[in-house]
Amino acid sequence: MALRDQEIRQLAEIERGLTEGDPRFAATVRKLNGRTSRVPRAVRGVLVLLATYLVGLAVIVLGTWWSSVVLVAVGAVVTASMPALVAYRAYRAWRRERAG
Numbered sequence: 001m002a003l004r005d006q007e008i009r010q011l012a013e014i015e016r017g018l019t020e021g022d023p024r025f026a027a028t029v030r031k032l033n034g035r036t037s038r039v040p041r042a043v044r045g046v047l048v049l050l051a052t053y054l055v056g057l058a059v060i061v062l063g064t065w066w067s068s069v070v071l072v073a074v075g076a077v078v079t080a081s082m083p084a085l086v087a088y089r090a091y092r093a094w095r096r097e098r099a100g
Helices: 005-021 023-032 041-065 069-099
Strands: none
Touching: 005 023, 041 069
């Protein structure tokens, strides 16, 4: 549902008032860039990594219990893939930071 012109003007006026009244608050809000999660991104990442790792280990255990080479292989790939992905993303972020 689109905003009417009057509502857009009112929101712009409120934004100007907040920016002039408290520049630090306005900078903090701009920095958030639409993120509204209460859980920091790093914490969510660690939880996903841990959950994926545990699922992979569970599949490996099931594969050994059922003597299924395929399940053991799938579990190994799942267990190894997330830490490898995290390491790759960390490396890319480090390279971007170094490049400036």
